[in-house]
Amino acid sequence: MCGISGVFGTDDPLIASDMISCLSHRGPDGQGYWSDSVNRLGNISFGHSRLAIIDVIGSSQPIQSEHGCVLVQNGEIYNQTEIRESSSYLWKTSGDGEAILAAHFHSIPSPSVIPEPVSGKQNGWYRVSSGVNQALRHVDWVKRLNGMWGFALWDPRYRELILCRDELGIKPLMKWQSDDGSLLFASEAKAFRGHPEYFPKLDTQALFARLAFEYSLDDTSLFSGVSQVRPGTIETWSLDSNGRAVLTGVADYSQIKNSPNLEWNPNNAPQLLHSLRMGLADRLNSDVPVGIVLSGGLDSSMVAALAKDASEIAGKPIPKCWTVSESEDNPDYKAAVEVANSLDLDHHCWTLDEDVFWKRLPSLSWAGEDLDLTVLFFQPLFEQMSKEVKVGICGQGADEIHAGYPRHGNLSGHSNLVSQRLNLIDHPIAENLSSGLLLDNDIIGPGQPWTAPPPKVEDVFCNLENTLNFEMSRGQLTNFQLRLVDRHSMSHGLEVRVPFLSRQHLELSSKLPMDWRFKQGHMEKRALREAAALTNLPRNIVSRPKLPAGTATSPGLINSIINELKPNIIEWNAETPHLAPLLDKMPDIAIGFRLFCSLHLQPNAKSLNTNTDLFSLLDDVEPMELF
Structure with missing residues (x-):
């Protein structure tokens, strides 16, 4: 796990080094930099901040291959041994990242002629070529990779930059x-x-969608002009004759979607459980200590229950467990203690300080680049874990796969809530979003921030299958759950892995009938609970209902800071009258939005000023034209 950066074009290549300095928290074990000129048209440069997990002494990045390519990677390739055993590639390291270079080496021969500069024109947020989709030829070799990643690979033979992200956006x-x-x-x-010319600005359309749905949609961020490489896709970029970067192709190598069978028999629960066991075993592969994030909920409890079996399969030590809550009387805290004791697992547990929100909210906002404050417990949890381990295992993703959220039992109510939120935003953009419209259709499509037009709310939540597919492919999983875990763990140099999103478990769980995920009159995650019942977990843990992670961990502390700031919240909301009717009903998000504006929309800050107290940050927000 690491942080990566890069610059491709005529700008100063050293900017990549300045960029990676902004991400030093992601890689406390060293930084690397590499650059080269591109046929006198421009430059390519990579930066890398390393968190050493595999091949701790070796495997520094950027790494160059025998066929002249250069790689920076963030993540882990779990099937690197399989790729090594079937490869004639000349390996330089024992690290997993080099498996990407090996797969590329075997599939992409040298070109017969030197490529000419490409041509392209501005389309949406990027310059785009209208020629042959160059990304398609990379699909087969990327499909060989099994893991979680965001990588950039430079191939000087084709003068081509390849950007790629894992299939779920972990x-x-x-x-x-x-x-x-x-x-x-x-x-x-x-x-x-x-970059000296980058000035962060709010993406109003993305913000409105974020406020209504509770997560950003598609590949948007909250920053105008900044988008994500879409999960499960490959992008290729080359330079034109003026040294400008041009998107020459976008290709899907994987699309995750539910394909439920008509029936499922509880007799198949052992296979479902084993798929999770094997996914966990893969994720225990590490040359440094590993720990389990144990919330006390069903998902993390199942990970803990399988820890000994998975450790034996992987040939690795049994991980310790870690739990934090606002008090020892908290139901999740009690459940976590019961789980660890019943399984005879080493367990670190502690309670949050009463002033933790006042002390840690700025760090939460700066790390998360978002509005949510209910997950503040992540910051002290991951900070404590990072003192002993470099890898964490969590239960993220299970609710999206197995229909674990309360809204999955009341889709019509949730649909009405999302629509009401959009209606409370007094702005034409919100009206457009409700109607499935954007201000500019050019920002829809491959490589752009929007995959498709904004959805009609009633279509998203018309049935459970539509809802789960939407949440997995258009934002909830990637832009909320996985983003939160990545940003807050990596802000303390801790890599977190997610066994529920292993290919083994996804293959089986995607075929589960909808009524084995949720059925009225039954508990949520029906099939998963059948599998959980086969473990050594206490029966009361197997039958515990789902509680929201953030508010369940520290409900009293959240309510306390909201009550203390309530008069100020109303006053601050009035400064953004378009949003005031909605933010008045969402006081936690109102605080998060105000803090986001204070920290992220100021142009000069490259790091968090830890000497400024929370109230000063909230109260001293420069007036800005948000809309």
Whole structure:
């Protein structure tokens, strides 16, 4: 796990080094930089901040291959041993990242002629070629990879930059194109502050969608001009004759979608459980200590229950467990203690300080690049874990696969809530979103921030299958759950892995009938609970209902800070009258939005000023034209 950055075009290649300095928290074990000229048209440069997990002494990046290619990667390739055993590639390291170069080496021969500069024109946020889709030839070799990643690979033979992200978006990869046509990419948006002409601005359409749905949609961020490489896709970029980066292709190598069978028999629960066991075993592969994030909920409890079996399969030590809550009387805290005791697992658990929100909210906002404050417990949790381990295992993704959220039992109510939120935003853009319209259709499509037009709310939540597919492919999983875990764990140099999103488990769970995920009159995650019942977990843990992770962990502390700031919240909301009717009903998000504006929309900050107290940050927000 690491942070990566890069610049492709005529801008100063050293900007990539400045960018990676903004991401030093992602890689405390060293930084690397590489650059080269591109046929006198421009430059390509990579930056890398390393968190050493595999091949701790070796495997520094950027790494160059025997066929002249250069790679920076964030993430882990779990099937690197399989790729090594079937490869004639000349390996330089024992690290997993080199498996990407090996797969590319075997599939992409040298060109018969030297490629000419490409041509393209501005379309949406990026310069785009209208020629042959160059990304398609990379689909087969990328499909060989099994893991989580965001990587950039430079092939000087084709003068081609390849950007790629894992199929579920577990690892981030963001991009921005400067006015002179240089492409910048990085693991987090804050890295673009390393460019002297980057000034963060709010993406109003993305914000309105985020407020209504509770997560950003598609490949948008909250920053105008900054989008993500879409999960499960490959992008190829080359330079035109003026040294400007041009998108020459976008190709899907994987599309995750539910394909439910008509029936499922509980007798198949052992296979479902084993798929999770094997996914966990893969994710225990590490040369450094590993720990389990144990919330006390069903999902993390199942990970803990399978830890000993998976450790034996992987030949690795049994991980310790970690839990934090606002008090020892918290139901999740009690459940986590019961789970660890019943399974005889080492368990670190502690309670949050009463003033934790006042102390840690700025760090939460700066790291998360979002509005949510209910997950504040992530910051102290991951900070404590990082003192002993470099890898964490969590239960993220299970609710999206197995229909674990309360809204899955009341889709019509949730549909009405999302629509009401959009209606409370007093702005034409919100009206457009409700009607499935954007201000500019050019920002819809491959490589652009929107995959498709904004959805009609009633179509998304018309049935459970539509809802789960939407949440997995258009934002909830990638832009909320996985983004939160990545940003907040990596802000403390901790890699978090997600066994519920292993290919083994996804293959089986995607075929589960909808009524084995949720059925009225039954508990949520029906099939998963059948599998959980086969473990050594206490029966009361198997039958515990789902509680929201953030508010369940620290409900009293959240309510306390909202009550303390309530008069100020109303006053602050009035400064953005378009949003005031909605934010008045969402006080936690109102605080998060105000803090986001204070920290992220100021042009000069490259790091968090830890000497400024929370109230000063909230109260001293410069007036700005948000809309």
